[in-house]
Amino acid sequence: MSSGREPAPTAGNGPTEKCGVIGLSLSDRDAAFPAYYGMYALQHRGQESAGIVTHDGFQQHQHIAMGLVGEAFEESDIEGLTGTAGIGHVRYPTAGSVDKSNAQPFTVSFKGGSLALSHNGNLVNADTIRDELADVGHAFTSDGDTEVIAHDLARNLLESDLIRAVERTMTRIHGSYSLTIMHDDAVLGVRDPQGNRPLVIGELDDGYVLASESAAIDTLDGTTVRDVHPGELVILQEDGSGFDAYQLVEHDQHAHCFFEYVYFARPDSVIDDTLVYEVRRDLGRKLWEESGVESDVVMPVPDSGRAFASGYAEAADGVDFAEGLMKNRYVGRTFIMPNQEARERAVRLKLNPIRSTVEGRTVTIIDDSIVRGTTSKQLVSLIRDAGAEEVHVRIGAPPIRAPCYMGIDMATREELIAADMDPSTIAETIEADSLAYLSTDAVAAAIGTDRSNLCMGCVTGEYPYDIEGEPTDRAVSRPAIGEDEPRS
Numbered sequence: 301m302s303s304g305r306e307p308a309p310t311a312g313n314g315p316t317e318k319c320g321v322i323g324l325s326l327s328d329r330d331a332a333f334p335a336y337y338g339m340y341a342l343q344h345r346g347q348e349s350a351g352i353v354t355h356d357g358f359q360q361h362q363h364i365a366m367g368l369v370g371e372a373f374e375e376s377d378i379e380g381l382t383g384t385a386g387i388g389h390v391r392y393p394t395a396g397s398v399d400k401s402n403a404q405p406f407t408v409s410f411k412g413g414s415l416a417l418s419h420n421g422n423l424v425n426a427d428t429i430r431d432e433l434a435d436v437g438h439a440f441t442s443d444g445d446t447e448v449i450a451h452d453l454a455r456n457l458l459e460s461d462l463i464r465a466v467e468r469t470m471t472r473i474h475g476s477y478s479l480t481i482m483h484d485d486a487v488l489g490v491r492d493p494q495g496n497r498p499l500v501i502g503e504l505d506d507g508y509v510l511a512s513e514s515a516a517i518d519t520l521d522g523t524t525v526r527d528v529h530p531g532e533l534v535i536l537q538e539d540g541s542g543f544d545a546y547q548l549v550e551h552d553q554h555a556h557c558f559f560e561y562v563y564f565a566r567p568d569s570v571i572d573d574t575l576v577y578e579v580r581r582d583l584g585r586k587l588w589e590e591s592g593v594e595s596d597v598v599m600p601v602p603d604s605g606r607a608f609a610s611g612y613a614e615a616a617d618g619v620d621f622a623e624g625l626m627k628n629r630y631v632g633r634t635f636i637m638p639n640q641e642a643r644e645r646a647v648r649l650k651l652n653p654i655r656s657t658v659e660g661r662t663v664t665i666i667d668d669s670i671v672r673g674t675t676s677k678q679l680v681s682l683i684r685d686a687g688a689e690e691v692h693v694r695i696g697a698p699p700i701r702a703p704c705y706m707g708i709d710m711a712t713r714e715e716l717i718a719a720d721m722d723p724s725t726i727a728e729t730i731e732a733d734s735l736a737y738l739s740t741d742a743v744a745a746a747i748g749t750d751r752s753n754l755c756m757g758c759v760t761g762e763y764p765y766d767i768e769g770e771p772t773d774r775a776v777s778r779p780a781i782g783e784d785e786p787r788s
């Protein structure tokens with residue numbers, strides 16, 4: 301993603317993405333099937349394309365295709381991916397831009413061998429590095445920032461050893477990245493110095509795995525060892541016997557994406573030592589403490605509101621907690637629909653109220669966020685139509701007021717309902733009897749970290765990276781591209 305530009309709307313062509321990555325190094329079985337199963341566990345992180353690249357000690361093998369993991373691979377495709385080392389990727393859809401050139405893992409062959417990269421995140425200085433590399437003869441085949449990282453790393457590998465090359469690239473790229481990389485048959489994991497996106501290390505019976513979320517490691521019957529630290533390089537040993545870790549860049553402050561805990565990550569994943577489900581339950585409890593409203597029944601907006609609502613109802617002590625909205629599981633997430641008309645239809649397709657739960661009652665519905673407000677308005681209307689006397693809305697996160705430049709395809713400022721409306725005006729707009737959000741302090745307390753170690757750019761409009769035209773909430777230094785070191 302380029303610097304200083306507001307991310308494209310979800311209906312646009314912006315290369316914004318939010319993805320899942322995996323990498324494995326095993327002792328004596330092919331990595332492709334475990335990668336495939338792990339990618340199934342990460343499917344919620346990306347549904348546009350899926351790919352696996354393996355290395356058999358002599359050469360790379362790859363299969364990358366559009367669609368869900370189950371659609372992208374035939375059994376024979378996986379069988380053809382030989383080699384005990386492999387990386388995989390699932391990519392988030394950017395509506396209107398179904399483009400295979402951005403599908404990953406991204407591969408490149410160069411004088412120093414082969415490279416494959418899977419990237420979750422978004423660089424904010426990719427254009428500058430791309431221009432510099434293009435000036436010295438690098439030809440690019442996609443508009444994605446992952447290719448920029450791949451070319452920069454390939455160039456550094458011609459001049460330095462593996463660790464030094466990764467370090468040089470890390471000091472040039474600025475933004476959000478969790479990467480799994482394969483250089484020949486060496487599998488690496490890298491997390492950006494502020495740790496914006498998650499990346500964990502797991503141990504299997506016969507090797508080691510790197511994955512965006514621990515749920516992928518669980519799926520492989522593995523044990524989560526620990527998170528890759530912000531600014532750390534992890535190299536899996538080629539015989540599957542362990543890993544080496546190198547803290548290459550250190551920052552005092554981190555910028556973990558709070559939205560991973562609130563919405564994106566699976567509730568059964570553990571990120572930075574914290575179970576996401578428990579965070580969401582605690583966010584629900586805090587929501588009751590901060591803005592609880594007496595009502596007959598508390599209902600989650602399925603699925604992601606469920607943990608919040610159970611914590612809220614527990615703290616409310618005595619209020620009826622019930623499922624009042626049934627979800628059609630075969631409809632995608634509403635806020636990734638390509639246009640307003642599709643989004644409006646999707647809400648009705650997706651959710652149906654249970655009349656007996658709401659009829660004649662005061663209802664509180666708990667959701668994780670309000671983006672455009674369209675879904676919330678339709679939900680309130682659905683519940684009123686089913687006979688509710690009052691409908692209160694409680695949100696387990698602060699208002700989303702600004703776009704994300706770090707790879708989350710959220711919305712533009714113009715689309716975000718909270719960008720220029722306060723909660724009481726939003727309540728009127730969505731026709732709720734009341735609306736309340738959670739405070740940023742409560743979010744930090746539930747995650748168990750200091751507020752200064754979180755990215756809350758989409759809430760505060762101040763970002764943890766140096767983004768042209770936007771304020772930052774910390775001291776950051778954008779790498780001075782072209783002036784870092786003399787290059788041959």
Ligand code: SF4
Nearest residue numbers: 557704706755757758
């Ligand atoms: S701006 Fe929001 S969604 Fe984007 S990384 Fe920061 S907290 Fe996450």
